[in-house]
Amino acid sequence: MLYQSALFILLASSASTSARALTARALKDNPDEGIYLVNCGSTMNENPTDLIVHDYVYYYNNEADGQKKQYPNINAKPTDPGPHDGFIYHINWDSGTQSSPITADLQGRKFSLYNLEDGDSAKQGDRVKAIAKLDNEELSCYKFGGEVPDALENGSLFKCSAAYRCTRDSHWSRTAKMVIYNATTTVSDWHICGTGQSGSPYTAFGQYSTWATTMQPPGTGYTLGGKKKCSISFSTSNVDQNSSSPISVGDVTRFWYAAVAPSIEKTIEYKNNMDYCSVTYPSGGYLAIVQTQDENPDVHDELQYHFAVSCEDKKCDSQPTVSVITNILAGIAGFATGLGAVPGLIAGVVTAANVLCAFG
Ligand SMILES: *[C@@H]1O[C@H](CO)[C@@H](O)[C@H](O)[C@H]1NC(C)=O
Ligand SMILES: *[C@@H]1O[C@H](CO)[C@@H](O)[C@H](O)[C@H]1NC(C)=O
Numbered sequence: 529m530l531y532q533s534a535l536f537i538l539l540a541s542s543a544s545t546s547a548r549a550l551t552a553r554a555l556k557d558n559p560d561e562g563i564y565l566v567n568c569g570s571t572m573n574e575n576p577t578d579l580i581v582h583d584y585v586y587y588y589n590n591e592a593d594g595q596k597k598q599y600p601n602i603n604a605k606p607t608d609p610g611p612h613d614g615f616i617y618h619i620n621w622d623s624g625t626q627s628s629p630i631t632a633d634l635q636g637r638k639f640s641l642y643n644l645e646d647g648d649s650a651k652q653g654d655r656v657k658a659i660a661k662l663d664n665e666e667l668s669c670y671k672f673g674g675e676v677p678d679a680l681e682n683g684s685l686f687k688c689s690a691a692y693r694c695t696r697d698s699h700w701s702r703t704a705k706m707v708i709y710n711a712t713t714t715v716s717d718w719h720i721c722g723t724g725q726s727g728s729p730y731t732a733f734g735q736y737s738t739w740a741t742t743m744q745p746p747g748t749g750y751t752l753g754g755k756k757k758c759s760i761s762f763s764t765s766n767v768d769q770n771s772s773s774p775i776s777v778g779d780v781t782r783f784w785y786a787a788v789a790p791s792i793e794k795t796i797e798y799k800n801n802m803d804y805c806s807v808t809y810p811s812g813g814y815l816a817i818v819q820t821q822d823e824n825p826d827v828h829d830e831l832q833y834h835f836a837v838s839c840e841d842k843k844c845d846s847q848p849t850v851s852v853i854t855n856i857l858a859g860i861a862g863f864a865t866g867l868g869a870v871p872g873l874i875a876g877v878v879t880a881a882n883v884l885c886a887f888g
């Protein structure tokens with residue numbers, strides 16, 4: 529009997545130690561996770577019986593997904609410590625106290641919240657006072673007010689908005705921009721611009737993935753074609769190529785496909801039944817992720833993902849095909865990022881042709 533209970537205690541303590549270890553590892557690996565405090569109300573309020581409300585705690589692996597109005601990875605009903613009159617009410621997110629916090633069980637991870645003080649003057653984005661924790665990790669909460677989808681996927685019946693969003697202090701806020709040089713490089717050769725051929729924009733930008741995953745030196749050229757040996761090359765600045773945070777190799781490749789490749793212009797001539805193709809690429813540009821750590825606004829940096837197209841005998845066309853540049857910019861305007869931990873729209877910026885186009 530004694531032996532059995534001793535064994536039981538031993539098992540129980542080793543189980544909780546490994547659960548703690550697992551949780552600690554999950555937290556350490558995921559600085560971008562976040563919590564949204566969500567209130568939903570019925571959209572059909574003609575009939576009082578339809579006036580249903582429900583409240584949630586949403587968990588996102590990647591907090592930016594909440595700002596992109598995506599479904600949460602986990603949702604849970606919060607405990608509601610507040611007293612209420614009547615039948616129809618929303619939780620008051622400021623009703624938690626240290627002895628009676630608002631809590632939610634997020635598939636085994638415990639969220640708790642108390643002493644939230646909004647002080648009516650808080651605007652969207654302002655940090656609000658609150659004691660918020662996800663297991664033992666402290667979170668900072670910000671006034672939000674943005675729309676999010678209904679976790680029940682009942683979009684037509686309920687309208688939901690997140691009053692607050694809470695992130696880890698190690699979380700970074702990020703924005704993206706695409707900088708493009710006002711210059712083009714035209715590559716001309718036989719049989720290069722069909723699907724899968726070397727000069728095709730999708731083949732060319734697909735080389736980014738090859739370059740990044742095989743860790744080739746910066747500037748390694750991938751042949752596009754052309755008697756003058758034209759190639760595309762890539763480099764990065766400030767990027768840990770082994771990490772998929774804040775954006776992955778796939779995110780960058782998809783960005784090139786969606787934002788740049790469709791604007792590249794081709795002209796095909798047939799000579800003696802053979803196709804002779806000219807493909808006009810932007811000479812170069814880069815995607816930049818600007819990031820600031822929430823807790824320490826002095827800690828900020830810019831990650832850059834560059835591409836360049838040049839030929840042995842020329843860096844750029846002597847006159848740029850401006851339509852290629854303006855089409856890329858037009859495509860980027862209104863392009864909501866599909867970029868990992870980066871919410872919002874991508875800004876497009878054109879800069880005068882620079883050192884890329886040193887004619888000689
Ligand atoms: C959508 O809402 C209605 C009305 O509250 C409910 O009966 C139904 O089960 C909900 N659908 C889902 C998928 O939760
Ligand atoms: C780009 O270059 C073209 C041709 O040289 C020029 O007309 C145009 O104003 C430039 N645009 C920008 C935004 O610099």
Ligand SMILES: *[C@@H]1O[C@H](CO)[C@@H](O)[C@H](O)[C@H]1NC(C)=O
Pocket residue numbers: 768769770
């Ligand atoms: C990335 O991973 C490779 C292979 O595992 C390794 O050789 C390289 O040192 C790593 N680079 C960085 C910056 O961690």
